[in-house]
Amino acid sequence: MANPTDLAKEYALMARLSRGEMVISEEALPVFGFTWFTVDPGDSIKLNGALRFNESDADLTVMLVEKETQEVTDSVSTRLLQLSTSALPPWPGSTSTGTDxxxxxxxxxxxxxxxxxxxxxxxxxxxxxxxxxxxxxxxxxxxxxxx
Structure with missing residues (x-):
């Protein structure tokens, strides 16, 4: 993520899990251990992370919120689906009722x-x-x- 302005900006990442119009959960994603993090003027940072949910058939939206205006400056969404694992070989030590x-x-x-x-x-x-x-x-x- 990049801060193209001449001033340091504070941002937060928010994760919203929803199904249709119903919001299942919405929470801040910690970055460097904090809710709000600063990006210096003209600087950029690379954020790596992983999320895991028990929900399926739901939409996950990760939003970048700018602190001063409280506006979403960018966002990305994906659909969480439950996959059938019968097409995959079984993991060692697991039991499988799928393909032989x-x-x-x-x-x-x-x-x-x-x-x-x-x-x-x-x-x-x-x-x-x-x-x-x-x-x-x-x-x-x-x-x-x-x-």
Missing amino acids: WSSLLGMVLPVMMLGMVAVVMKPKSEEKAGVSQVKEERKLLPEGRQG
Whole structure:
């Protein structure tokens, strides 16, 4: 985020979670441990963070609020959806009632193993043929002048 003005500005990040017209929650997101943070004139800062919600089928809007005017100077919105995890392989230690991945692994693993064995067991004749082509007949140099 950038402050293009000639004065230091204070900003806050607000997160609003809503479903339709109903606001589920609205709260300030701490930046550097504070609600309001300052951006120097002509300066910019990069903010990294993550949010996690238990709500689904809702809209999340993150707003940048300028302290002096209390106006939203910028915002971004996204839709939170519940994803089905049955299409993903199970995590180690978890139980899954979705797709049986063992059948897929049973088909793919042997093909991968054959490919690895084929590379390792490359015929020696191919290796020797490549080396023999590189060798050329040796030519002797003429004797040098003797004084």
